[in-house]
Amino acid sequence: MTGVINASGVSVGSLYHHFGSFNGLTAALYTRLSAELLGRLVAAVEPRRTARTGVQACVTAYLTWCTEHRSKAHFLLAMPYQAHLITPTEAMLAETAPQLGRILAWVAPHTAAGRIVDVPDSLLGCLLIGPVTEAVTRWLIGMPGADDIAEAFKYLPDRIWASVKGPNA
Numbered sequence: 001m002t003g004v005i006n007a008s009g010v011s012v013g014s015l016y017h018h019f020g021s022f023n024g025l026t027a028a029l030y031t032r033l034s035a036e037l038l039g040r041l042v043a044a045v046e047p048r049r050t051a052r053t054g055v056q057a058c059v060t061a062y063l064t065w066c067t068e069h070r071s072k073a074h075f076l077l078a079m080p081y082q083a084h085l086i087t088p089t090e091a092m093l094a095e096t097a098p099q100l101g102r103i104l105a106w107v108a109p110h111t112a113a114g115r116i117v118d119v120p121d122s123l124l125g126c127l128l129i130g131p132v133t134e135a136v137t138r139w140l141i142g143m144p145g146a147d148d149i150a151e152a153f154k155y156l157p158d159r160i161w162a163s164v165k166g167p168n169a
Contacts, residue, residue, distance in 0.1 A: 031092045033076045038099035040065045045106050051115035054106060055164055056157035059132055063153055066136045077137050114168030127163050131156055 004025065005012055019025040044061035048054035066073035107124065110116040119127070135156060138146035 027092060030076065031095045033072050034092075034096050035099060036069075036072070037062070037065050037076065038096055038103070042099050042102045045103055048106075051110040051169060052161050052165070054110070055116070055128065055161045058103075058128060059157045059160050060153065062129065062132045063136065063149065063156070066140075067149055070140065073136060074140050077133060077140065111166070114166040116169070117164050117166045124164065128160060131160055131163075 004022075005015060008015075015025065019028055040061050041058050044057040045054045048057050066077075104121055107116055107121075111118050116124075117127075132152070135146065135152040136149070139149045139152070
């Protein structure tokens with residue numbers, strides 16, 4: 001908390017007034033960054049006409065956002081492993097629900113037409129974003145063999161499309 005106060009220049013009282021605690025601050029930051037990333041994904045997906053180009057654009061947008069905002073991506077991707085610092089709240093979920101809804105609304109007709117595999121939304125999210133998240137996380141921590149994020153840009157859009165492609169694609 002001292003580091004945050006020193007770096008931001010805000011008073012202890014102000015920080016506690018607005019966020020209630022360090023957990024409140026991390027929750028607010030996590031929510032804001034999640035919304036920012038989801039906004040980028042919505043902007044990438046919605047203009048796409050085909051399922052394939054939409055899925056590939058989503059993957060590329062995720063990778064691009066993470067490479068453009070490395071410190072934000074590091075915070076965002078590290079938070080699920082910091083369960084003691086943050087727990088999802090109704091407010092957090094409400095903040096990102098409209099963007100998730102827009103992505104799911106784009107997916108729905110493609111799923112209905114058999115162009116995207118019909119799986120529960122939570123599992124579709126794992127198929128679409130799980131591999132990207134893992135690749136970015138490995139890149140962020142400098143894992144040997146995963147230090148070239150350009151490989152993720154090269155391979156993941158097509159490989160992820162192959163994993164979600166429906167029978168009528």
